[in-house]
Amino acid sequence: MFTGSSPFADYVDATFLLIVGISSLVLLGLVVAMIYFLFRYSRKRNPHPTNIEGNVPLEVAWTVIPLVLFMGMFYMGWEGYSRMSEVPDNAVPIHVTARMWTWTFEYPNGLQTDTLFVPVQQPIKLSLTSMDVNHSMYIPAFRIKKDVIPNRTNVMWFSTPEPRSYDIACAEYCGLRHAYMYTKVVAMTPEAFDQWYRARSAKASKDYAPLRSAAPAR
Amino acid sequence: MTQAAAHTLPGGRGFYDEPGRHTGIRGWIFSTDHKRIGLLYLGSMSVFFLTALTLGVLMRLEMLSPGKTIVEPQTYNTFFTLHGIMMIFLFIIPGLPAVFGNFLLPIMIGAKDVFFPRLNLLSWWLFMIGGLLALASVFFPGGAADTGWTFYVPYSVRTSTNVLPALIAAFILGFSSILTGLNFVTTIHRMRAPGMDWFRMPLFVWSLYATAWIQILATPIVGITLLLVAVERMFGVGIFDPALGGDPVLFQHLFWIYSHPAVYIMVLPGLGVVSEILPVFARRTIFGYKFIAYSSLAIAFLGSLVWAHHMFTVGMSNTGMFVFSLLTFLVSIPSAIKVFNWIATLYKGSIALEPPLLFILSFIIQFSIGGFTGLMLGALAVNIHVQDTYFVVGHFHYVMFGGTGFGLFAAMHYWFPKMFGRMYKKGPAVVAWALTTLGFNMLYFPFLILGYMGMPRRYYDYLPEYQSVHVVATVGSWVLALGVIILIVNLLVSLRRGAIAPANPWGGKTLEWTVPSPPPMENFDTIPTVTTGPYDYSEYEQRSAEHP
Ligand SMILES: [Cu+2]
Numbered sequence: 001m002f003t004g005s006s007p008f009a010d011y012v013d014a015t016f017l018l019i020v021g022i023s024s025l026v027l028l029g030l031v032v033a034m035i036y037f038l039f040r041y042s043r044k045r046n047p048h049p050t051n052i053e054g055n056v057p058l059e060v061a062w063t064v065i066p067l068v069l070f071m072g073m074f075y076m077g078w079e080g081y082s083r084m085s086e087v088p089d090n091a092v093p094i095h096v097t098a099r100m101w102t103w104t105f106e107y108p109n110g111l112q113t114d115t116l117f118v119p120v121q122q123p124i125k126l127s128l129t130s131m132d133v134n135h136s137m138y139i140p141a142f143r144i145k146k147d148v149i150p151n152r153t154n155v156m157w158f159s160t161p162e163p164r165s166y167d168i169a170c171a172e173y174c175g176l177r178h179a180y181m182y183t184k185v186v187a188m189t190p191e192a193f194d195q196w197y198r199a200r201s202a203k204a205s206k207d208y209a210p211l212r213s214a215a216p217a218r
Numbered sequence: 219m220t221q222a223a224a225h226t227l228p229g230g231r232g233f234y235d236e237p238g239r240h241t242g243i244r245g246w247i248f249s250t251d252h253k254r255i256g257l258l259y260l261g262s263m264s265v266f267f268l269t270a271l272t273l274g275v276l277m278r279l280e281m282l283s284p285g286k287t288i289v290e291p292q293t294y295n296t297f298f299t300l301h302g303i304m305m306i307f308l309f310i311i312p313g314l315p316a317v318f319g320n321f322l323l324p325i326m327i328g329a330k331d332v333f334f335p336r337l338n339l340l341s342w343w344l345f346m347i348g349g350l351l352a353l354a355s356v357f358f359p360g361g362a363a364d365t366g367w368t369f370y371v372p373y374s375v376r377t378s379t380n381v382l383p384a385l386i387a388a389f390i391l392g393f394s395s396i397l398t399g400l401n402f403v404t405t406i407h408r409m410r411a412p413g414m415d416w417f418r419m420p421l422f423v424w425s426l427y428a429t430a431w432i433q434i435l436a437t438p439i440v441g442i443t444l445l446l447v448a449v450e451r452m453f454g455v456g457i458f459d460p461a462l463g464g465d466p467v468l469f470q471h472l473f474w475i476y477s478h479p480a481v482y483i484m485v486l487p488g489l490g491v492v493s494e495i496l497p498v499f500a501r502r503t504i505f506g507y508k509f510i511a512y513s514s515l516a517i518a519f520l521g522s523l524v525w526a527h528h529m530f531t532v533g534m535s536n537t538g539m540f541v542f543s544l545l546t547f548l549v550s551i552p553s554a555i556k557v558f559n560w561i562a563t564l565y566k567g568s569i570a571l572e573p574p575l576l577f578i579l580s581f582i583i584q585f586s587i588g589g590f591t592g593l594m595l596g597a598l599a600v601n602i603h604v605q606d607t608y609f610v611v612g613h614f615h616y617v618m619f620g621g622t623g624f625g626l627f628a629a630m631h632y633w634f635p636k637m638f639g640r641m642y643k644k645g646p647a648v649v650a651w652a653l654t655t656l657g658f659n660m661l662y663f664p665f666l667i668l669g670y671m672g673m674p675r676r677y678y679d680y681l682p683e684y685q686s687v688h689v690v691a692t693v694g695s696w697v698l699a700l701g702v703i704i705l706i707v708n709l710l711v712s713l714r715r716g717a718i719a720p721a722n723p724w725g726g727k728t729l730e731w732t733v734p735s736p737p738p739m740e741n742f743d744t745i746p747t748v749t750t751g752p753y754d755y756s757e758y759e760q761r762s763a764e765h766p
Binding site: 008011012015016019020023026027030031033034037038041042043046047048049050051052053054055058059062063066067070071073074076077078079080081082084085132133134136138140141143144145146147149150151152154155167169170171172173174175176177178179180182 | 291292295364365366370372373376377460461465466467500501502503505506507508509531532533536539540543544547548550551554555557558559561562564565566567568569570571579582583586587590593594596597598599600601602603605606607670671672674675676677678679680681755756758759760
């Protein structure tokens, strides 16, 4: 948690922990009240019950207080998602094609790979589509996921600060080898990435142009 | 089995003595008596439950270590598909309404039977045909369906396994559910005893009423959706399959327009059982009767508007995301209201910790955890990360099993004396409660952790870093299974050997406790007249108790 591996990761973790914290407090309160009542009002200690039909101010309180808390949680969730849905203008477009049970990444010059190589700090815009059934592209460390559906292009973006690699999983059940539809996203320093991109483009006889300047303004 | 048990009862054996026009097994499968139909459901549902539970335990065994542990991936995929289909369509949806609703609803409102007794029998037959078809499809050439219980298109249109029988089974089961709902709504409107006005109805009846409306209104949608998938598989029409110009996301919308309300079909009767059992063992009236009753209706209504929260990663407009997330938080409010009222019902009660109450206490805590994890899932930013992971699986097992499942265990232990005229042993029941509660939490809490770590659901295999958590969950599944076995054996043994149950062993105030255990053929010699609310325990208060 709080690895800062994508622009969203820390925010998602913070929202999650906030809701976990509030929930734990309320749950603790419920359990303590329950156990206290069980002892204090056991048939032995309290043979004669008191019939309390209800209490309207109390009902209002435990309707309104959760409502306020829930609206706060809703807003945090929405705010975090808004960031995920706003793709920066300078994002580099990469096309992702899923099929049972592999991923293909296509760079602007047509270069295709089965592992996603990206330069650090560079916003990447993934356009996702499937050749067969539904899949879902999931990068747990970045806290992002989007379904990959045939005849449809879904979009997802990220950037990552450190040169290291992370798992990419398929999160939507897609048959026999669903659990093996893993690949990696490998973040490299801009220099290392340029070197890799130039070499691989040449090998695949694709025109080379530095990735960042190749990004069309969107 | 139930008949044999009844044989030895000295004081008559109620409706077991009067099989009606038929005798023997035919006295059961052709009986229109709501009590016999309830017990038919209980028997058949138990078989389906134990089958699906076994599949669940086998899946956990497979998850004990990465790679192959006991089965091949294709087998594993059919396991989770069948586990889901059976648990949902053959156990949780019919569980409380069809078993306990059938047996108790007419008695609780002071009626001799449901409004349409023959339709009721037809519902059971449809249930059996659907259930057996789902089971039989496993043995057809092509193999059992491997789509998951959600039947997502395009996979469900393309896989070569037996999806068609499973779809048709679910379609038939849907009709069974609709007819039961129709029967209950009519019964509650038309058959209440004199004086049983709406706010004197037991809260279990209120929950069945709300549930029945969802069954009637939402089930036809999934029926037609599944039928369309079947048509697509047979004739290649192109409604959902993109290869034929269809839209796979349309399927998901239609599927969840039913299947989200269906979640409330599964959970509302469980909530009703809690509200029903708590006052009896706290020996005081329920706290906030009207708030609990109306919250059931609010859940039924709001619950029909939140379906797309199952689809936050599908690529929806931001407006859609905003609205469905907001509504999801709103639908949690009525559930929160219920939980607070339940805890308040223990306040100043006179509490007896009998087995039914123990299961209810576990229910309240586990259902709350299910609710809290629901809030985490409702928050969009978090949802994107944990959607389609073990977190979701943990969440719905907390609601469905930790809630409804434990509600069913509680109902079993609460109404057992009424249904069979026998008491069960308290010791083993308490042991079963402790083991199921411990095992349940040991099994499903790790799921929440696995999910947040990033382990997707429906995975045959996993990365080594997840193994330690999986091992804890698998050991939990053994503890849980042991608890369930003890629970069932205890009740089965008590069918024959249990002490004879009095009419009202727990001191309940609702009408079913005014008739003998087991109840006579048409429940009441004379239809009762109701003069008080369902939980009137004023006689136990200090004032009246001071008489010598
Ligand atoms: Cu996939």
